[in-house]
Amino acid sequence: MKVNLTPDQRAFIREAIQSGRFRREEDAVEEALSLWEERERTRAEVLAAVDKAEDSLTQGKGRTITGKSMRELAHSVKHRGRARLPRKLNPTSG
16 A cells, blocks of 8 residues: 655654654554554544444433532542541541
8 A cells, every 4th residue: 555645744754753753663653553443443543442332312311400400410429439438538427
């Protein structure tokens, strides 16, 4: 496969080689492709999560978020967290 790079891309790769980041141009291209693959995998995971959330909402499994519900959630999380602390670290217990 032949890849045509812009002059700016070639200069960018040359600088990376000169600084010791890469040994060869191919190493830079392989790194770029690996990062692209990782980004696409993450993108697919995010899209799948969005689809799952939309399906959940469509089925009526969603929850309305309000200021009050967020305060209640924060209080609940704090309460559960404090309950897990050892007694000597938790001044509110016994």
